[in-house]
């Protein structure tokens with residue numbers, strides 16, 4: 001272990017220009033999939049600068065437990081855990097990404113058991129039932145809008161009212177109002193995208209209001 005959990009780390013170095021072009025092309029293809037009604041969600045890394053921002057914006061600390069739904073290569077959870085000392089649980093469907101995440105966690109300056117990685121599908125109730133809902137303080141998504149729409153009601157039902165649901169870039173339209181902040185995007189330098197931070201209690205109220213409205 002080379003770092004103490006919770007100790008501040010400097011922001012990461014900016015990428016090389018050629019990497020940025022390659023990355024912009026991948027990001028463009030990622031966004032192109034949105035023309036499908038319900039596209040499969042491939043891996044796209046959250047920018048390192050946004051991970052750093054999340055630690056401060058959410059005031060994460062050792063008492064927090066972040067759930068990353070579609071955790072990819074685990075880099076977001078690792079960054080949050082090493083910077084804040086929080087615990088992390090990642091759910092990921094792609095076994096190759098999960099293997100990368102497991103390897104990265106073993107190399108990361110985190111305590112044994114600080115990050116737990118689970119193979120599963122967030123569309124599947126049995127996978128959701130395996131998650132440690134009682135301890136989660138933040139549920140994080142970097143997913144397409146259909147998946148945010150699917151997950152928000154399930155998260156609001158399972159999380160404690162004090163927890164927060166966070167979505168980077170996309171929102172379910174029912175819950176988009178009033179909770180939008182702009183943060184650095186993932187596609188090209190200067191790109192900005194929304195970040196949504198919803199208290200669970202508010203999502204539950206919104207769901208109740210929605211349920212009362214005539215169809």
Ligand SMILES: C[S@@+](CC[C@H](N)C(=O)[O-])C[C@H]1O[C@@H](n2cnc3c(N)ncnc32)[C@H](O)[C@@H]1O
Pocket residue numbers: 040041042043044045046068069070071072073075076091092093094097120121122123141142143
């Ligand atoms: C845009 S990446 C986000 C990665 C990571 N959360 C981050 O912020 O860097 C979305 C991830 O969700 C995963 N994913 C897509 N559909 C999923 C599903 N139904 N269940 C679990 N994971 C899924 C993908 O394999 C991919 O790794």
